[in-house]
Amino acid sequence: MSALSIEGVTKSFGGVQALRGVTLSVEAGQRLVLLGPNGAGNTTLFHAISGNILASSGRVALFGEDITRLPPDARARRGLARTFQITNLLPSLSVLDNIRLALCGADRLTFRFFKGMASYRETTSRATRLLADWGLADAADRTVRNLSYGEQRQVEVVMAIAAAPRLLLLDEPTAGLSPAETLGLVDMVRKLPRxxxxxxxxxDMDVAFEIADRVAVMHRGELIAEGNEAEIRANKQVSDIYLGLE
Ligand SMILES: Nc1ncnc2c1ncn2[C@@H]1O[C@H](COP(=O)(O)OP(=O)(O)O)[C@@H](O)[C@H]1O
Ligand SMILES: [Mg+2]
Known part of the structure; x- marks a missing residue:
């Protein structure tokens, strides 16, 4: 069964057709990278998957269940998590507090309530464990705004995986990172459980192939190519787009 199945999804903003009938499916456990120049429609496609916008037409299914019209929290409850292109952290709080809030949010969604001190301790120890698992133990007590941009993007990924999602959407997690920070982020994504x-x-095509089992290329709201590294690198239209010829 596909983890995610998108069929003929379109989205218009006034006169702008951001998605022109995108059909794509992702098998369970797969790492699919969506490549494409700015304005291609990638973020809009994520919004349509996560429910932050509703598709104008078409269908989105998560593990076989139609979620096309569901609000974001209902999709999250079914195992979907995402990061945003713009960082979504609370900058004046510590790293540990940001992770604790992500865990509380996840528990609320799954109706897993805890009360009082026991709950506080339980959430804190889960947050501490998550940070240790992802090599961020030393950052736990630091205020988010004092972290490097690269560290902030890593904390964001940990927040997104706090709820142990079945489907994780990462919107340009390497944007604005130095080459060394990019390597750290790539390493983290590669270590996520299958x-x-x-x-x-x-x-970045090279970063994409470090992570992807499969790459899909968006251009002007359409999926123009899909395949493995060799197929994408050999695709004339893709290289023209990347060389700015189209
Ligand atoms: N809320 C919106 N209102 C109007 N136009 C939008 C909106 N969101 C995106 N667009 C337009 O849709 C197109 C695709 O945008 P987007 O999905 O953000 O691209 P990408 O993430 O691939 O860079 C762009 O032309 C963009 O200007
Ligand atoms: Mg975008």
Missing amino acids: DMTIVMIEH
Whole structure:
């Protein structure tokens, strides 16, 4: 069964057709990277998957269930998590507090309530464990705004995986990172468990192939190519777009 199945999804903003009938499916456990120049429609496609916008037409299914008209929280409850292109952290709080809030949000969604001190301690120890698992233990007590931009993007990924999603959407997690920070982020994504299906938006082809089992290329609201590294690198239209010829 596909983890994610998108069929003929369109989205218009006034006169702008951001998605012109996108059909794409992602198998469970797969790492799919969405490549494409700015304005291609990648973020809009993520919004249509996560429910932050509703598709104008078409269908989105998560593990076989039609979620096309569901609000974002209902999709999250079914195992979907995402990061945003713009960072979504609370900058004046510590890293640990940001992770704790992500865990509380996830528990609320799954109706898993805890009360009082026991709950506080339980959430804190889960947050501490998550940070340790992802090599961020030393950052736990630092205020988010004092972290490097690269560290902030890593904390964001940990927040998104706090709820142990079945499908994780990462919107340009390497944007604005130095080459060394990019390597750190790539390493982190590669270590995510295989029971988590991942779709990631990325502009850099080399970074994309570091992560992807399969790459899909968007251009002007349409999926113009799909395949493995050799197929995408050999695709004339893709190289023209990347060389700015189209
Ligand atoms: N809320 C919106 N209102 C109007 N136009 C939008 C909106 N969001 C996106 N667009 C337009 O849709 C197109 C695709 O945008 P987007 O999905 O953000 O591209 P990408 O993430 O691939 O860079 C662009 O032309 C953009 O200007
Ligand atoms: Mg975008």
